[in-house]
Amino acid sequence: MRPALTFFALCLLTPGSFAQSPPAAPVEVIYDNPEHFRDASLDSNGYERGADAYVMDELRNYLQTLGKRYLPAGQTLRIDIRDIDLAGRYEPWHPQAYTVRFMRDITWPSIDLHYVLSQQGQPLSQADAHLSDKLYLQRPGRRATSDRLYAEKAMLEEWFRKQFAVAQHTSS
Template structure:
């Protein structure tokens, strides 16, 4: 009986200290009318407008990871994605026209969004942004990547880091 009471007391103590710990960084991604996005599908449907579930899930997961990496504890970032134009294009005059996205200098990735950064209910910043990467073909390591959204993720990483990363000073 005494061991059970000690266990219950320790459990309550642990759960109350966890409740008081600062919350982890949080990113919420919302897609605004994804069926109308310019080009957000990796499905082999060619030029249909809209976003597919794979693209939306992958970008959401990646933005959440960026939040954990770059936002300080206690901050929340809401990102409303309003349009996506993935890198590359399907070119109907090629064999396998709707299975291969051809990457060209003029087909860079672009994501239109609105973000709101808050901490403890106070808005720290908000803005509309057009995130794009016109030099996506020159990124180091591009050819070694098998990720189908490598260009978009690299672009978002650069934007996120520049926009939200906390400057950490280290002494050497």
């Protein structure tokens, strides 16, 4: 009996000794027909529809980070992204036509999506949303970042915070 107790004690002290499933991410992101998205590729010439893996992975990871930051414990969010139009455009008449996205007042980012917010498997709310940021060029800190999806991430963070952040109650 003693060897069994010793083995059990060692298992408790050894990290990762029992197979534990990682906690489910609070945000699940699904891309509906990304091959038909208006402009979701940083590597195309701007005339092809579709999304590239880099854009989809970056936005998925960012939305999951926002979920960890803003969703209360026990809530999950499913986001079905239906269309993406990235900020800026390629302008074929420039020398670096397909390596630089030119940011203009008329080329703001937009994302169409549907979301379902649930708690313990029960839907709390769901809706279609059209996100756009016509003032993306005036956002503070825009020039200080090298993130190629800065405008889209800032727009998503503002929407996420307004839509899902738990209100902080102050006692009087």
